[in-house]
Amino acid sequence: MSADASAAVPSGPDRRPPGWRAWALLAPMVLWLLLFVVVPAAILFVYSFCERDEVGGVIFTFTWENYQRVLDPVYLRIFLRSIGYAGLTTLLCVVLGYPVAYYIARAGEQRRNQLLLLVMVPFWTSFLIRTYAWITILKQEGLLNGLLQSLHLTVTPLSLLYTPTAVVIGLVYAYLPFMILPIYGSAEKLDHALVEAAYDLGAGPLRAFSSVIIPLTMPGIAAGTLLVFVPAIGMFAITDLMGGAKVPMIGNVIQNQFMQARDWPFGAALGVVFMLMFALTYVLLQRRGARLAA
Amino acid sequence: MKLPISSLLALSVLLAPSALTAAGVVNLFGWSEYVPQAVLDGFTAETGIKVNFETFASNEELLSKLVAGGGAYDLVQPSDYAAEVMIRRQMLAPLDPAKLPNLKNIDPALMRLPHDPAGAYTVPYMTGTVGIVVNTGKVHEPIRGYRDIFQPKFQNRLVVLNDSRELVTWALYAQGLAANDVTPANLAKVRPLLAEWVKLVKVFDSDSPKTALLNGDVDIGVVWSGEAAILWTQDRKFQYVLPAEGAHQFVDVLAIPAKAKNRDEAHAFINYILRPEVSRLISAAFPYTNPNLAARKLLTPEELANPASYPKGGRLETFRDIGKTATVIDKLVTDLKSAL
Amino acid sequence: MKPAPSAMIELCGVTKRFGDFTAVDDVSLTVRAGEFITLLGPSGCGKTTLLRLLAGFEAPDAGSILLDGSDVTSLPPYHRSVNQVFQSYALFPHLTVRDNVGFGLRMQRVPPAEAAGRIRDALDLVSLGEVADRHPHQLSGGQRQRVALARAIICRPKVLLLDEPLSALDAKLRHTMQLELKRLQRRLGITFVFVTHDQGEALTMSDRIAVINRGRIEQLGGAAEIYHRPRSPFAADFIGQANLLSVTVTGRNGLTARVRVASGLELTISALELPPAAVKALISIRPEKIHISRQRPEAENVFEVRIEEEIFQGATDQLLLATEHGTRFHALVANESAISEAFHEGDQVYCGLHFDDLVVVQTE
Numbered sequence: 001m002s003a004d005a006s007a008a009v010p011s012g013p014d015r016r017p018p019g020w021r022a023w024a025l026l027a028p029m030v031l032w033l034l035l036f037v038v039v040p041a042a043i044l045f046v047y048s049f050c051e052r053d054e055v056g057g058v059i060f061t062f063t064w065e066n067y068q069r070v071l072d073p074v075y076l077r078i079f080l081r082s083i084g085y086a087g088l089t090t091l092l093c094v095v096l097g098y099p100v101a102y103y104i105a106r107a108g109e110q111r112r113n114q115l116l117l118l119v120m121v122p123f124w125t126s127f128l129i130r131t132y133a134w135i136t137i138l139k140q141e142g143l144l145n146g147l148l149q150s151l152h153l154t155v156t157p158l159s160l161l162y163t164p165t166a167v168v169i170g171l172v173y174a175y176l177p178f179m180i181l182p183i184y185g186s187a188e189k190l191d192h193a194l195v196e197a198a199y200d201l202g203a204g205p206l207r208a209f210s211s212v213i214i215p216l217t218m219p220g221i222a223a224g225t226l227l228v229f230v231p232a233i234g235m236f237a238i239t240d241l242m243g244g245a246k247v248p249m250i251g252n253v254i255q256n257q258f259m260q261a262r263d264w265p266f267g268a269a270l271g272v273v274f275m276l277m278f279a280l281t282y283v284l285l286q287r288r289g290a291r292l293a294a
Numbered sequence: 295m296k297l298p299i300s301s302l303l304a305l306s307v308l309l310a311p312s313a314l315t316a317a318g319v320v321n322l323f324g325w326s327e328y329v330p331q332a333v334l335d336g337f338t339a340e341t342g343i344k345v346n347f348e349t350f351a352s353n354e355e356l357l358s359k360l361v362a363g364g365g366a367y368d369l370v371q372p373s374d375y376a377a378e379v380m381i382r383r384q385m386l387a388p389l390d391p392a393k394l395p396n397l398k399n400i401d402p403a404l405m406r407l408p409h410d411p412a413g414a415y416t417v418p419y420m421t422g423t424v425g426i427v428v429n430t431g432k433v434h435e436p437i438r439g440y441r442d443i444f445q446p447k448f449q450n451r452l453v454v455l456n457d458s459r460e461l462v463t464w465a466l467y468a469q470g471l472a473a474n475d476v477t478p479a480n481l482a483k484v485r486p487l488l489a490e491w492v493k494l495v496k497v498f499d500s501d502s503p504k505t506a507l508l509n510g511d512v513d514i515g516v517v518w519s520g521e522a523a524i525l526w527t528q529d530r531k532f533q534y535v536l537p538a539e540g541a542h543q544f545v546d547v548l549a550i551p552a553k554a555k556n557r558d559e560a561h562a563f564i565n566y567i568l569r570p571e572v573s574r575l576i577s578a579a580f581p582y583t584n585p586n587l588a589a590r591k592l593l594t595p596e597e598l599a600n601p602a603s604y605p606k607g608g609r610l611e612t613f614r615d616i617g618k619t620a621t622v623i624d625k626l627v628t629d630l631k632s633a634l
Numbered sequence: 635m636k637p638a639p640s641a642m643i644e645l646c647g648v649t650k651r652f653g654d655f656t657a658v659d660d661v662s663l664t665v666r667a668g669e670f671i672t673l674l675g676p677s678g679c680g681k682t683t684l685l686r687l688l689a690g691f692e693a694p695d696a697g698s699i700l701l702d703g704s705d706v707t708s709l710p711p712y713h714r715s716v717n718q719v720f721q722s723y724a725l726f727p728h729l730t731v732r733d734n735v736g737f738g739l740r741m742q743r744v745p746p747a748e749a750a751g752r753i754r755d756a757l758d759l760v761s762l763g764e765v766a767d768r769h770p771h772q773l774s775g776g777q778r779q780r781v782a783l784a785r786a787i788i789c790r791p792k793v794l795l796l797d798e799p800l801s802a803l804d805a806k807l808r809h810t811m812q813l814e815l816k817r818l819q820r821r822l823g824i825t826f827v828f829v830t831h832d833q834g835e836a837l838t839m840s841d842r843i844a845v846i847n848r849g850r851i852e853q854l855g856g857a858a859e860i861y862h863r864p865r866s867p868f869a870a871d872f873i874g875q876a877n878l879l880s881v882t883v884t885g886r887n888g889l890t891a892r893v894r895v896a897s898g899l900e901l902t903i904s905a906l907e908l909p910p911a912a913v914k915a916l917i918s919i920r921p922e923k924i925h926i927s928r929q930r931p932e933a934e935n936v937f938e939v940r941i942e943e944e945i946f947q948g949a950t951d952q953l954l955l956a957t958e959h960g961t962r963f964h965a966l967v968a969n970e971s972a973i974s975e976a977f978h979e980g981d982q983v984y985c986g987l988h989f990d991d992l993v994v995v996q997t998e
Binding site: 052054055056057072074075077078081135139140141142159161162240244245246247248253256257258259260261262263266 | 352354355357358361379382383450453456457458459495496497498499505506509510511615617618620621623624625628629631632634
């Protein structure tokens, strides 16, 4: 997505400044962004320099203390672990999602629409219900253990739920569609003649894939990475429900500040750092995309 | 003490109900899954007063909303320590005993607790404890207290509340301290013990700890007594034990905010709840400990025999507000968990 | 040592179907090494499918394909010494011109030093040394076309396939490129298989032309042969312009025969290509072979016509002629000078046709 944007910057007469009509059309969007993105972000930013009072209210003052606490090894370690989990999730989503997205993009139109529908079907049910469904599958006396035992593949039930594996399964399951859809968008636009050209010039399927298909669908992979990696860092429901809340992620820590610990300023500081990380990821991906498109 | 996940919607501060000052309305802000619909319907049918019911999922959500000045409520349902904060901040209106003739039904032992020493602001709604539930089908050793369950042999067989203060409290009890002895020195003292305990736990869950026990993923839990009571009704193998070292008792109360407009209706609602036959309905739906002695007389022998609802003896303490120390506790537990 | 095969490409009974549609229908064709052959036909005739079969993008349902003596029928494209210039050029947008051109060498793991030299040579060959570091979207249409060409020839393929490579260029550039391609082919000595629907292009460049219609080769031959002696009404009509006349054979006289058009016009034609048993025939007359004059000309067939319509076309005038019987012809006359013998609508003139220029394209 970033690559496309930078390659398609219009020049010449199309680059007139927008007139009042354009602004009128944009107004609802601008208002929405202002109310629900800019203002909350500003509040978060202001809170992050405040102090907590005795009952958990916010005292308006100016202090760097919250940011100093963010740098405490306890929280840095959690940040790193969250990034690790999110990175693994993103990697698995790419590995699992790419073939699916590519296959859908290459399928006939009718079949393509059916398959896309299947990718989106999970969104018709609440996220929590789907997560509980996974609990039913993975629990000690659950469907998977039942299946394994009835097939005599295992004797004692496997401990699947409340493990890091369960967390990764949950994360990958939750975010896979967000990887498939942008990659599909890129792969669908890919001119098949380019793949044939690669074959024609002596590239076998693997080399055609690595030197032509992957680079040309990179905008989709980048967009998918952004859509998966960033929210996966902050996810707390899955680590609670499927991981047994054992290993805290940065999302859990932030949640705790607004709930149990009632320390909104510290939570806000963590949130601001989190947003900066998002911005950094975005800029890095955009740079890479721009370089590819240049 | 349920579902903190949905409660992150702090934005709901903006979406508080419009104040209905018209007679015949009471705006109730209570726990989700804690007030049976039949009770609300019964009240409206009898008095003609309409109940606008909004829910929260944690005391913190309730406090956040009220401290921020949101919501025009006539009746709120905090737990003891949250009520203490509200009383201290003068956020509650004193009750008028003349309008609450049914108050006589309440167990005197549950009135005038430290959070409301004069008993002027709050009326107990339900009380409960945090104790140990054991799947006796799998665990045959005698279990008496915290030290019996936080053992290497029970590693990965434990579910405990995902609540930093609860964890710290158990460790304080195990060290012979009291629930509210939360000082930096004492926290340093319990830290090594907690570090060992945290490694043994398989699941931390405050929302529905009974699930892991029912699913067979764990065999022992430290949970809300209401959860344990439901487990017992489903299968008698789930036995409830009040830890010998001491246990946290919570009292969820009804109170009227200082800004409430419909105080008469709020009093009428409290008085209605205090009726034995109404209170009895609540016990049937949510088997915590009913503070209403008259209502207890209406319970079935089986309900009264539920060891989680009506435990015998035990050293019980309610939580006091600990102010900023909450953040220290949170960091301590986060640190120990992330070392796993 | 095996003797050099005379044939670079041999197609034997190749058939390709897509569902109920037969795109290529039992085609056999032999292409000599170093030959420039054009597959000419309208869109949908199967010429592109034939090319894709040669490239290896499609597998035939029947028949076999031999390349330089070895069977490649089931060989994937990346194992065939065949390269293609795509209609859309199919340049890799993420690679520079240099990397596009060098792609094939990289796939063959040619050492970088050697590859650099060959890339430079290939770019020089198409005069693109200046733009080696640009990306395809920074090039003009003609430049992209040259990059595609350089990329396809750098691996020194035995056969170069060109799929309407000039169709996206403007008329003038197209003409320049036609000549350049022809020169390049002679210089490299590579066998070219060129696909086009443009008969002018085919006539200009090819050693031989295969006229393709409905999945079959209608006629195969040199440009002049195809033009002057079309063997089917389709070939006559598709290549250049043609007046097609249905005639009945009325008599034979050694090397000539008399035929009559339905309207009553009688003509003398060559009997060489008229089978003895033929009763009816379809004959083709090229418009430029019709000689128009105000004086009675010398020819086997001379008759009077009226000019019904005149269209000025620059170098030539197109005339619509009608005989007294009502038979109509299109004729082309050169505009030799602005003032000489100009023809106008309504003029009554003579029309002369040599019997050699009346070509039998079909008989019954």
